[in-house]
Amino acid sequence: MTRAKTLLVLLLMCSALFAVGCIDEQLTAEQIAEQMQQKEEGIEDYSYTMYITSSSFGQDNVMESEMIFKKPYKMRSVVKQPAEQTGTLTVSDGETIWIYDPHENTVIQMEMPDTPEDIQIDYVGMIGGILNESDVSFSGLEEFDNRTVYVMRLRPKEETENPLFASNVKVWIDKETWMPLKYEIYDEDENPMISFEIRNLKVNTGISDDEFEFEIPDGAEVEVIDLNEIKPPEEMTLEEAKDTAGFDILLPSYIPDGYEFDHALFSNNSAALVDDQVFERVTLVYENGDEWLHISEVFFGTGSSDMAVMGDAETVSINGSEGKFVAFTQTNLLRWTTGDIELTITGMVDKDEIVKVAESMN
Known part of the structure; x- marks a missing residue:
């Protein structure tokens, strides 16, 4: 869930930066964040193929997943690679989360945790904080996945008080949809640590609720976890x-x-x-x-x-x-x-x- 939240925050931030005229250096972080909120409200569902490339102990590891999302809390993810995780399925219908491992024929079932209705995630504050702690630069236009993209770099300010709120990141944003198609996180020596690529992006296609239904396979061992515990x-x-x-x-x-x-x-x-x-x-x-x-x-x-x-x-x-x-x-x-x-x-x-x-x- 943490990775999904990180992707959503980055998506919203990048969308906001370009939806307001792309490169208006006079805008404050708070103004950009407010524009982000407006842009996000127009997204009802989206799907894509996600490629995550990371380096662990000198080896590159690639994970490929097919992902779909629908507001407010519905999602479905199927792992395509690596081989040992192929077919691993994560589904949420907004009330229950299922994680199915076809290799072990096991299911982890979790009810969505109780959240007070008056509590809302302050994305505006989060994005404003990230931008305030970063030096933002724009590198022009490139081609990615047969799309024209803007390229942006965010680097932590030397005087930042919160290094966890700032990242050394390069982002490729689709010119047509204003959504991030790729981003890379770098270490202090400018070496890539992890790369996220979104391909075959589709937005607001009217994804059916049927996509978020899940039936426990025959003979599967089910483990129920109460997230409230x-x-x-x-x-x-x-x-x-x-x-x-x-x-x-x-x-x-x-x-x-x-x-x-x-x-x-x-x-x-x-x-x-x-x-x-x-x-x-x-x-x-x-x-x-x-x-x-x-x-x-x-x-x-x-x-x-x-x-x-x-x-x-x-x-x-x-x-x-x-x-x-x-x-x-x-x-x-x-x-x-x-x-x-x-x-x-x-x-x-x-x-x-x-x-x-x-x-x-x-």
Whole structure:
């Protein structure tokens, strides 16, 4: 769901930028965001083929999916590649979400979580924030998927206070429909980390509600998950985290100058157990003014991690263990495993400092 929201936010932002006259540098971020809202209101349904290309540990991975959407919350997605995921189906009729794995003949069924009617997503505020934290430039016209597209770059401003709200992104926007057909996210060295391509885009074609119906296949094993039972990470003190976690939390003996421990976050997947994989997660949060450093520790009671690091990860040694380091636009990430615990350090400090913190974990 997070990826879908990210795509929608980018779609709305790009549509707004060009719907108001394409390159009016006098418009404020708030004015652009308001225009975005108007443009989005005219979209009732859309479909496309999505290609996602990412780099994990030096290897390129491609996922191809056929996707259709209809307001307010209906969607259908079928994976075409890679081979091990071919046929994986995700369907939502606006009330229930089904995820079907044809290889295992299993279905995960989730009811849409309860959301108060008076709560609305502030897309205007989100887009305004992204634009305010970015330097926007336009590179002219190109051809993509037999369409004429505008090319736009967004780079984080050096003085941005929120690096997570700004991205180093290149976007290709369809001149006819004002919708993004491709975007790439880059690391701080301008290397592509992940690319999204939308091909065969169709908008407002009158997609039937029948497309969002799902019948559980014969013999399929069904697992029902109540999304209302899934709780966000609980904030607590370090001592409370030690008492709550079912594993010994590793603590660093070194922290960069100026950083102090602020709080811990605890979560587990007891309410949404999938593939018999049980885990607990504790995140130690350190802060230095507006800057932060997070140390995440995941203990797998059963199963194991299958999480991949995006980008061309650099191999580093951490007390004899192999770690993977990735430099993002304004943050860095280091991941490694010790015993039954997977550790990830993410923060606004350089590589040497992160490795030093990792080596001090006991």
